[in-house]
Amino acid sequence: MSTPLLLEVSGLSKSFGPLKAVNNASFVIRQGQVVGLIGSNGAGKTTLMRMLATLEMPDSGHIRLNGADVVDHPELARSRIGWMPDYFHPYKNTSVREYLDFFARACGMGRERLLDAVDEVMDFTELAGLQNQMIDKLSKGQTQRLCLARTLISDAQFLILDEPAAGLDPKARLEFKNLVHLLKARGKTLLISSHILSELGEMCDALIFMNAGTVIHDGNMEDLLHRQTESGYAFEIRTAGDDTASLEEWLALRRGWKVRHVQQQKVVAAFVSCEPEAVAAELRQLCLDLPVIDFHRSERRLEEAFVDILIHGSGEPAPRQNPASSQETPSIPAS
Numbered sequence: 001m002s003t004p005l006l007l008e009v010s011g012l013s014k015s016f017g018p019l020k021a022v023n024n025a026s027f028v029i030r031q032g033q034v035v036g037l038i039g040s041n042g043a044g045k046t047t048l049m050r051m052l053a054t055l056e057m058p059d060s061g062h063i064r065l066n067g068a069d070v071v072d073h074p075e076l077a078r079s080r081i082g083w084m085p086d087y088f089h090p091y092k093n094t095s096v097r098e099y100l101d102f103f104a105r106a107c108g109m110g111r112e113r114l115l116d117a118v119d120e121v122m123d124f125t126e127l128a129g130l131q132n133q134m135i136d137k138l139s140k141g142q143t144q145r146l147c148l149a150r151t152l153i154s155d156a157q158f159l160i161l162d163e164p165a166a167g168l169d170p171k172a173r174l175e176f177k178n179l180v181h182l183l184k185a186r187g188k189t190l191l192i193s194s195h196i197l198s199e200l201g202e203m204c205d206a207l208i209f210m211n212a213g214t215v216i217h218d219g220n221m222e223d224l225l226h227r228q229t230e231s232g233y234a235f236e237i238r239t240a241g242d243d244t245a246s247l248e249e250w251l252a253l254r255r256g257w258k259v260r261h262v263q264q265q266k267v268v269a270a271f272v273s274c275e276p277e278a279v280a281a282e283l284r285q286l287c288l289d290l291p292v293i294d295f296h297r298s299e300r301r302l303e304e305a306f307v308d309i310l311i312h313g314s315g316e317p318a319p320r321q322n323p324a325s326s327q328e329t330p331s332i333p334a335s
């Protein structure tokens with residue numbers, strides 16, 4: 001039995017003047033999932049997230065959280081959503097504890113619960129040692145942890161984090177990734193945006209790709225990485241010996257093979273067909289002709305998957321959203 005749905009988005013659109021910032025977006029998020037929202041700058045991620053967080057009114061479409069319409073019941077939705085925006089305005093003369101205390105009161109918490117909640121989120125985000133520090137003196141990583149702490153204070157089940165890892169150094173990114181894993185272990189559902197594919201790939205169970213306002217793909221990571229493409233299955237192949245010359249020559253002479261790249265003693269090559277018999281026959285012949293010591297299906301890198309979907313579409317039988325406009329030049333997120 002599959003996990004219950006938490007969020008259902010259907011036909012969601014939002015324009016600013018003539019610009020369609022979000023165009024007929026549809027997708028679902030299941031309870032306990034960590035979902036990445038990927039797209040280049042200006043793809044519409046923030047606008048989509050702001051609509052989910054009840055901060056922006058959709059022009060059309062529906063958002064249902066636990067079955068309740070978010071536009072019709074914004075108060076209910078807000079009590080279930082933790083929102084972390086992609087900007088932070090530090091207040092002057094305010095300490096970490098005062099800042100979190102303020103947001104806990106804004107959530108309507110009574111005094112006793114408030115003290116516990118503030119201590120708890122400071123412990124979780126490792127800010128307890130900085131509780132008396134002025135917030136305009138925090139480092140970027142500490143500031144992001146404070147924003148996350150603020151988002152967690154109401155103990156909402158659904159967390160929407162807009163570019164939470166932007167500007168963090170590698171150590172702070174790793175710490176942030178660990179926090180995401182811990183939140184998932186606590187049963188939270190997360191939607192996290194980024195324009196950096198590799199960043200989200202490590203944290204997410206599923207990815208939603210956006211381009212020019214349109215959701216062009218949503219699906220789980222496994223499917224995305226193994227999805228068969230028009231160029232067939234890709235394999236990583238190693239042969240005994242110091243170089244890959246014989247293997248490259250074999251691949252060049254056989255019909256249907258295309259070398260994608262060569263790395264030290266390994267060649268990644270795609271065979272044109274995904275037909276099991278044909279693939280098996282090729283691999284048998286390869287092993288007969290050359291001293292193969294290893295071959296296995298290559299995981300598609302996320303960047304490849306993203307570009308492939310931009311060019312060929314998601315490959316799903318009946319897209320639940322409008323396909324990306326064919327006139328638009330696809331832009332590729334930086335990795």
Ligand SMILES: Nc1ncnc2c1ncn2[C@@H]1O[C@H](COP(=O)(O)OP(=O)(O)OP(=O)(O)O)[C@@H](O)[C@H]1O
Nearest residue numbers: 016019021039040041042043044045046047048195
């Ligand atoms: N309030 C607004 N008024 C007018 N245009 C807007 C407004 N908010 C967003 N836009 C435009 O809508 C488009 C989508 O913006 P949005 O911020 O949602 O993209 P994004 O994917 O979050 O980009 P980024 O990664 O740069 O944050 C952009 O062209 C942006 O300029």
